Amino acid sequence: MSTLSLSLWSVAALLVLIGLRVPIGVALGAVAFGGFWALRGVDVAFSVLRETPFVFAANWDLTAIPMFLLMGALVNNSGLGEAIFRAARVWLSGLPGGLAVASNIASAGFAAASGSSIAAAAAMARVAIPEMLRHGYDKALAAGVVASAGTLAALIPPSILFVLYGIFAEVSIAKLLIAGILPGLLTALVYTLMIVIRSRLDPALAPSAATESRAGLWRERIEALKPIWPLLVLILGVIGGLYAGVVTPTEAGAAGAALALVLGVIQRRLTLQRIVDSVREAVSTSALIFFIGMGAVMYTKFLAFAGVGSMFAEMIGDWAQQPLLLVIAMSIIYLVLGMFLDPIGIMLITIPVFVPMFAVLDLDLIWLGVLVVKYVEIGLLTPPVGFNVHVVKSVVGNAIPLETIFRGCGWFLLCEVVIMTLLIAFPEISLYLPNRMF
Amino acid sequence: MIDRLIARTESAARVFLWLAIAAGVLMMVHVTADVIGRTVFNHPLAGTTEIVSAYYMIAVSFLPWAWISAKEGHIRVEIFTASMSPHRRAWLDVGVTLLTLAYVVAFTWQTFERAMHATAVRESWEAPNGFLPVWLSHWMLPASGALMAAFLLLWVLAEIARLARGPAGRGV
Numbered sequence: 249m250s251t252l253s254l255s256l257w258s259v260a261a262l263l264v265l266i267g268l269r270v271p272i273g274v275a276l277g278a279v280a281f282g283g284f285w286a287l288r289g290v291d292v293a294f295s296v297l298r299e300t301p302f303v304f305a306a307n308w309d310l311t312a313i314p315m316f317l318l319m320g321a322l323v324n325n326s327g328l329g330e331a332i333f334r335a336a337r338v339w340l341s342g343l344p345g346g347l348a349v350a351s352n353i354a355s356a357g358f359a360a361a362s363g364s365s366i367a368a369a370a371a372m373a374r375v376a377i378p379e380m381l382r383h384g385y386d387k388a389l390a391a392g393v394v395a396s397a398g399t400l401a402a403l404i405p406p407s408i409l410f411v412l413y414g415i416f417a418e419v420s421i422a423k424l425l426i427a428g429i430l431p432g433l434l435t436a437l438v439y440t441l442m443i444v445i446r447s448r449l450d451p452a453l454a455p456s457a458a459t460e461s462r463a464g465l466w467r468e469r470i471e472a473l474k475p476i477w478p479l480l481v482l483i484l485g486v487i488g489g490l491y492a493g494v495v496t497p498t499e500a501g502a503a504g505a506a507l508a509l510v511l512g513v514i515q516r517r518l519t520l521q522r523i524v525d526s527v528r529e530a531v532s533t534s535a536l537i538f539f540i541g542m543g544a545v546m547y548t549k550f551l552a553f554a555g556v557g558s559m560f561a562e563m564i565g566d567w568a569q570q571p572l573l574l575v576i577a578m579s580i581i582y583l584v585l586g587m588f589l590d591p592i593g594i595m596l597i598t599i600p601v602f603v604p605m606f607a608v609l610d611l612d613l614i615w616l617g618v619l620v621v622k623y624v625e626i627g628l629l630t631p632p633v634g635f636n637v638h639v640v641k642s643v644v645g646n647a648i649p650l651e652t653i654f655r656g657c658g659w660f661l662l663c664e665v666v667i668m669t670l671l672i673a674f675p676e677i678s679l680y681l682p683n684r685m686f
Numbered sequence: 687m688i689d690r691l692i693a694r695t696e697s698a699a700r701v702f703l704w705l706a707i708a709a710g711v712l713m714m715v716h717v718t719a720d721v722i723g724r725t726v727f728n729h730p731l732a733g734t735t736e737i738v739s740a741y742y743m744i745a746v747s748f749l750p751w752a753w754i755s756a757k758e759g760h761i762r763v764e765i766f767t768a769s770m771s772p773h774r775r776a777w778l779d780v781g782v783t784l785l786t787l788a789y790v791v792a793f794t795w796q797t798f799e800r801a802m803h804a805t806a807v808r809e810s811w812e813a814p815n816g817f818l819p820v821w822l823s824h825w826m827l828p829a830s831g832a833l834m835a836a837f838l839l840l841w842v843l844a845e846i847a848r849l850a851r852g853p854a855g856r857g858v
Contacts, residue, residue: 502717
C-alpha cells in the first residue's frame, strides 16, 4: 500500500472509531498499532507499544501539565474567580454592557492562573451568569460571553494546549506561552468592543447595573482590589519568571501551585478537603490527557514512519509560493473538526499533519501554534459539540436553553473572524514578545 | 458476585488514585523546593528533573487510569450515535469497551515485558549526583494497565449479563 493511501486509510479509520464512541486515546493508539502492523509487521507494532508509554510520560516538559492544572484548580477552589469578577464588576459596571465586559475581563484575569478553557468557563459561569441574569441581561449575551471568554485561558499563560503543542511540534514551550499573551489580550479587547457597541445600540440587552454614588464607588473599587492581590503575585511570578527565563514552564507551574496553596491557606479560603479535591482534579485530568497523548505519540510515529512529511513536501511543491492557501485550508479543516471533536483530540490528531507542512514552507512554528490553539478554542464554541457551551449549560441548568447559548456565542464567533484575520495577516502580533525574550 | 468484584476493583483503583495524588503533591513540593534552592540559596536540589520525570510523573500519568474508567471519564464523541436506541447503544458500548480492553491488555502485556527487562538490567538514569534507579517505576505501567483491564472486563461481563436478561436498555 502506498504512503498516501495508508495515511488516508488511517485518518478514515480514526474518524470512524471516534464516531463509534471509541475513546479518542484508544482510537489513536489502535490505528497506530494497525498502521505499524501493516507497514512493518506485528513485532514492530508491539515494540512501539512497549517502548512509547514510559518514554512519553517520563518527560520533564510534560510535567508542566499537572502543575498548571493544579495551579488552576487551587485558584479556582480558593474562590479567587469570584473575587476577580467582583473587582472587574465595580471597575467596569459603568460601561454599556458593564457586567458582560466585567465577565470578559475577569475571564482574562482568571486565565492568568488557569490553563484550561473548560475549567475557566465553568468557574466564571457560576459567579458571573447569575449576576447578569439578576440585572436583566439578555440570556444569550450572558451565557455567550462566559463561554467565549473562557477560551482566553488557553491563550494567556499558563496553557495546557501550548504545552502539548510545544512537545509535539518540538518548539520552545516558554516561547509559545509568551506568544499567547498578545493574541489573548487582542481577543479580550475585540470582545469588549463588540459588547460595548452592541449594548450601546440596544440598551435592552444589558440594563445598567451601576448603582453606587461616586464617592462610595471609589472606596468600593479600592476595596475590591484587595482580595485579588494573589492573582497579581501569580501573574508576576509565572509570566514574569517565564519571560525573564528564570524558570521553566514546569517550575512556573509548580511554584505557582505552591503559591496559590499558601495564599489560599493564609486567606482561609482553602480547607484540606478543597486541597485534596484540587490535586485529585489535576492528576485525574492529567492522566486522561496522557492516555490520549500516548496514543497520539504512537500515531505521530506511524505517520512519520509512513513518510508523510516527505509526501507533503512533494505535494506542497507547487503551493510553496502560496502559504496563505495552506493557512486557509488549515482554517477550514479546524473549523470542521472543531464542530465534533474535543480540543486535545483535535490538536493531537492534526499536529503530526500540519507541522511538517509548515516546516516545509519554512513558516514559523510558534505562529502556527498560536493559530492552532485559536482554532481549537473556536471549536469549543461551535455547534453541535461546543465543549465550552456544554460546560456553561451544565452550570446554568434549565435557566438558559442550549440553542440560546450557541446563539450568544455567534457574536463572539464574528469577532473571531476579525481576530483570526488580524493574527494571520500580522504574525508579529504573536511573535513580537517571544522574539524579545531573554 | 461480579458486583462484589467490581467493588473490590474500585477500592484498588482508589488506592492507586491516592498514590497519584501523593505524587502530585510531591511533584509540586519538590520542584518548588528546587526553584527556591536555586534562585534564593544558589543551591539546587540535585536530581530533581530525573526524580520528578521518572517517578512522580509516571505515577500521575498512569495510576489514575482505573479510577477514571470507573467514573467513565474518557472523552467520547456522542454526536453520531445520539439517534440510536438505548439498547443498541448499550451493545455498541460493549463492543467499544471490548476494543478498549484489547488495547489495554496489549499495553499491560508489553509494558510488563518492558518492566521485566528494566528489572533484569537494573535500569538506571544518570543524574547529577550518581545514578537514579528507574526500573521500579516501570512497574507502575503494567500495574495500572492490569487494574484498568480488570475493571473493563468485569464491567463488560456485568453489562452482557444485564443485556442478555432482557431487552430493556438502561438508557446510557
